[in-house]
Amino acid sequence: MRPVLLWTDGLIFLLVAGLIAFVVLVRRHEHLRAPWRKVxxxxxxVAAAIVLLFFTAIAILDSVHFRLALPAGPSxxxxxxxxxxxxxxxxxxxxxxxxxxxxxxxxxTHLFSRETVTLPxxxxxxxxxxxxxxxxxxxxxxxxxxxxxxxxxxxxxxGGALVWLMLWLGLKPVYGKAASRRTIANTLLAxxxxxxxxxxxxxxxxxxxxxxxxxxxxxxxxxxxRTGVLIGALTTLVTLPLSIGLGVxxxxxxxxxxxxxxYLYTTLNAIPGVLLIAAAVLIMQTQLESHPGxxxxxxxxxxxxxxxxxxxxxxxxxxxxxRLLRGETLKVRELDYVMAARAFGVSDVRILLRHILPNIQxxxxxxxxxxxxxxVLAEAVLxxxxxxxxxxxxxxxxxxxxxxxxxxxxPVVWWQLAAAFVFMFVLVLxxxxxxxxxxxxxxxxxxxxA
Amino acid sequence: MIAYLIRRLLYALPILLGVNxxxxxxxxxxxxxxxMARLHLGVKRVTPDAVEKWKAARGYDKxxxxxARADGLGKVTDTIFFDKSxxxxxxxxxxxxxxxxxxxxIKTRMWPSLAIALPTFVIGLMVNVSVALILIFxxxxxxxxxxxxxxxxxxxxxxxxxxxxxxxxxxKVWQLAPISGYQSGLNAARFVWLPILVxxxxxxxxxxxxxxxxxxxxxxxxxxxxARAKGLSETAVLFRHILKNGMVPILTGAVAVFPLLFMGSLxxxxxxxxxxLGSYTINAINSQDFAIVRAMVFLGAVLYIVxxxxxxxxxxxVDPRVRLS
Numbered sequence: 060m061r062p063v064l065l066w067t068d069g070l071i072f073l074l075v076a077g078l079i080a081f082v083v084l085v086r087r088h089e090h091l092r093a094p095w096r097k098v099x100x101x102x103x104x105v106a107a108a109i110v111l112l113f114f115t116a117i118a119i120l121d122s123v124h125f126r127l128a129l130p131a132g133p134s135x136x137x138x139x140x141x142x143x144x145x146x147x148x149x150x151x152x153x154x155x156x157x158x159x160x161x162x163x164x165x166x167x168t169h170l171f172s173r174e175t176v177t178l179p180x181x182x183x184x185x186x187x188x189x190x191x192x193x194x195x196x197x198x199x200x201x202x203x204x205x206x207x208x209x210x211x212x213x214x215x216x217x218g219g220a221l222v223w224l225m226l227w228l229g230l231k232p233v234y235g236k237a238a239s240r241r242t243i244a245n246t247l248l249a250x251x252x253x254x255x256x257x258x259x260x261x262x263x264x265x266x267x268x269x270x271x272x273x274x275x276x277x278x279x280x281x282x283x284x285r286t287g288v289l290i291g292a293l294t295t296l297v298t299l300p301l302s303i304g305l306g307v308x309x310x311x312x313x314x315x316x317x318x319x320x321x322y323l324y325t326t327l328n329a330i331p332g333v334l335l336i337a338a339a340v341l342i343m344q345t346q347l348e349s350h351p352g353x354x355x356x357x358x359x360x361x362x363x364x365x366x367x368x369x370x371x372x373x374x375x376x377x378x379x380x381x382r383l384l385r386g387e388t389l390k391v392r393e394l395d396y397v398m399a400a401r402a403f404g405v406s407d408v409r410i411l412l413r414h415i416l417p418n419i420q421x422x423x424x425x426x427x428x429x430x431x432x433x434x435v436l437a438e439a440v441l442x443x444x445x446x447x448x449x450x451x452x453x454x455x456x457x458x459x460x461x462x463x464x465x466x467x468x469x470p471v472v473w474w475q476l477a478a479a480f481v482f483m484f485v486l487v488l489x490x491x492x493x494x495x496x497x498x499x500x501x502x503x504x505x506x507x508x509a
Numbered sequence: 510m511i512a513y514l515i516r517r518l519l520y521a522l523p524i525l526l527g528v529n530x531x532x533x534x535x536x537x538x539x540x541x542x543x544x545m546a547r548l549h550l551g552v553k554r555v556t557p558d559a560v561e562k563w564k565a566a567r568g569y570d571k572x573x574x575x576x577a578r579a580d581g582l583g584k585v586t587d588t589i590f591f592d593k594s595x596x597x598x599x600x601x602x603x604x605x606x607x608x609x610x611x612x613x614x615i616k617t618r619m620w621p622s623l624a625i626a627l628p629t630f631v632i633g634l635m636v637n638v639s640v641a642l643i644l645i646f647x648x649x650x651x652x653x654x655x656x657x658x659x660x661x662x663x664x665x666x667x668x669x670x671x672x673x674x675x676x677x678x679x680x681k682v683w684q685l686a687p688i689s690g691y692q693s694g695l696n697a698a699r700f701v702w703l704p705i706l707v708x709x710x711x712x713x714x715x716x717x718x719x720x721x722x723x724x725x726x727x728x729x730x731x732x733x734x735x736a737r738a739k740g741l742s743e744t745a746v747l748f749r750h751i752l753k754n755g756m757v758p759i760l761t762g763a764v765a766v767f768p769l770l771f772m773g774s775l776x777x778x779x780x781x782x783x784x785x786l787g788s789y790t791i792n793a794i795n796s797q798d799f800a801i802v803r804a805m806v807f808l809g810a811v812l813y814i815v816x817x818x819x820x821x822x823x824x825x826x827v828d829p830r831v832r833l834s
Binding site for chain 2: 322325326327328329330331333334335337338339341342345346348349432436439440443444445446455456459463466467471476480483484487488491492495
């Protein structure tokens with residue numbers, strides 16, 4: 060086994076480390092903790108945060124990659140499989156391998172379309188063939204199926220409840236006597252029950268059916284989570300330095316710097332966003348095409364494309380925040396304590412770091428959480444246009460794109476869309492709700508309105 | 510006023526030039542005409558000869574900035590930069606890869622785009638304002654709370670699902686509209702009502718929520734309290750005071766995006782098979798027709814700047830306190 064560190068993996072770990080550092084920083088300073096305490100007192104925010112954490116955990120599990128060693132050849136040299144796997148692949152166990160022939164409905168035991176089967180005595184029959192894995196343990200699928208599903212559901216729910224109980228007792232030092240501990244309990248319970256249900260049934264059935272090539276849809280959906288979370292998170296990594304650096308210096312230094320930055324973002328804003336992204340992605344594609352040496356495996360290629368997509372999205376979306384920060388810096392610059400600092404001869408860099416940045420950080424924070432959901436939604440649209448992530452990479456956009464034409468079939472193949480819809484909706488909804496409460500807690504203007 | 514407008518128009522020039530330079534850099538420096546040719550002729554097994562021929566046919570064989578071989582003014586004008594980028598200022602968009610005049614295409618495709626974008630925008634604006642007003646009217650009740658939750662839920666659904674859901678329900682299950690296609694003239698109504706409906710429903714979540722915050726801000730101001738203290742009814746306060754003042758940012762915001770309606774909606778048009786500018790752009794992206802993408806980028810930038818100027822002008826019209834100088 061050889062660990063593989065993809066570009067996006069490294070960056071996402073960097074981001075997690077930054078997040079932890081930020082949490083430590085906030086915990087140390089009372090004035091930073093106050094607004095977060097307000098967020099923590101809001102049950103909706105707490106529930107949304109837990110769901111977001113759950114999604115992030117899946118994304119991180121899916122970001123620890125490695126390549127398995129192939130059986131040693133006669134020369135004794137160790138070769139590695141070209142297939143890059145992640146911890147999530149290992150944890151989801153047989154899900155990835157249980158591939159059927161084509162479409163099958165959720166919990167189905169038979170294929171979705173008729174096929175010609177040759178019976179043992181040589182006769183040929185048009186029928187719905189049995190699935191290789193879905194409900195394979197049943198002898199008589201007609202009668203045994205619902206009972207089996209019920210049994211497994213009960214097992215799964217019981218297991219989920221047990222895990223919840225252990226979590227609840229184990230996490231006691233964390234939540235302590237928090238005001239929203241009932242919300243924490245309920246959200247965790249819901250997550251545990253759903254996970255328990257999925258774990259118990261997914262090994263024996265295709266809970267969300269299978270797609271065109273027979274892949275388990277649940278597995279693809281789980282893999283899509285990483286793509287969505289990464290696009291939302293990594294893009295901010297690109298945006299923040301640009302918008303903070305340019306926005307703040309435009310507001311603080313004024314004059315020529317201000318003119319230049321304003322000109323830059325008006326020009327970028329003038330270009331229709333999708334077109335700019337599309338143009339940049341088209342160019343990236345040709346560059347990737349002509350530099351096959353940049354990547355070793357197909358996964359690395361797809362990963363590089365994802366990285367470039369985040370870069371491009373970041374380059375085109377920093378303007379909004381930069382404009383906000385410029386305006387706010389203009390205001391803060393004129394405040395008495397900044398004047399005092401300047402009169403004392405404090406250097407510009409020090410004034411920016413000690414006096415300006417801490418007073419505009421709430422705007423940065425609000426915009427980061429607000430942008431996240433928008434970026435997850437944007438991925439789907441971009442993938443539909445054909446300028447999103449690599450077509451081989453699982454993502455919500457690719458799922459929707461692959462499934463939308465199948466609605467024209469009779470009977471309808473709905474489960475792929477349904478799975479993408481449910482997971483995407485939950486992810487984006489919790490991001491939106493969380494962003495709302497962060498804004499309520501941090502933005503003095505909205506506080507007055509409450 | 511006129512002096513202001515002229516100054517604004519002059520300001521627009523460097524921005525357009527910047528857009529032009531940026532697209533030029535993207536399409537000709539990062540991605541050279543050779544790359545384009547290879548992409549179109551197939552990456553493998555392409556002879557240098559074929560590449561040269563492709564470039565010559567489209568005028569991409571000229572030097573980038575300075576043509577040393579031409580004389581006089583030709584040194585600057587007989588170049589790719591002048592030919593392909595600067596000529597856009599005169600709205601000479603050139604021809605697409607399938608040898609059609611882009612300016613002509615834009616002229617014919619503009620109308621189907623408008624047939625969808627304009628009603629979506631106008632009706633959508635009215636719906637959003639109404640929903641926001643209703644929420645304000647029922648302030649601090651369960652109606653408002655559940656309404657806001659519904660709006661957040663609506664905006665958490667990807668736009669693709671609204672289109673897919675709308676097509677599935679209205680066109681396939683209930684057969685009330687054709688799934689896709691377009692006819693000009695009065696027949697268009699049959700084809701456009703479903704995309705318009707989908708566009709409005711898809712925009713209600715974020716739109717109404719945004720307007721609600723604008724109205725809320727207005728509702729907390731002192732003059733509203735005064736109006737109530739005078740004994741005006743809640744409806745009078747809402748319609749005569751809050752609505753009127755709240756509409757100022759809404760209308761000016763609407764004016765800013767108004768010119769961009771010409772560009773059409775990328776996704777609605779391509780899903781519903783409307784032969785407008787949005788689907789034109791998507792097709793160009795898919796077939797990697799850089800000439801069209803470049804033209805649409807420039808057109809979008811021009812319309813954006815027109816929107817900015819219109820916004821400033823409209824401020825003076827709706828808010829007498831604002832003077833342009």
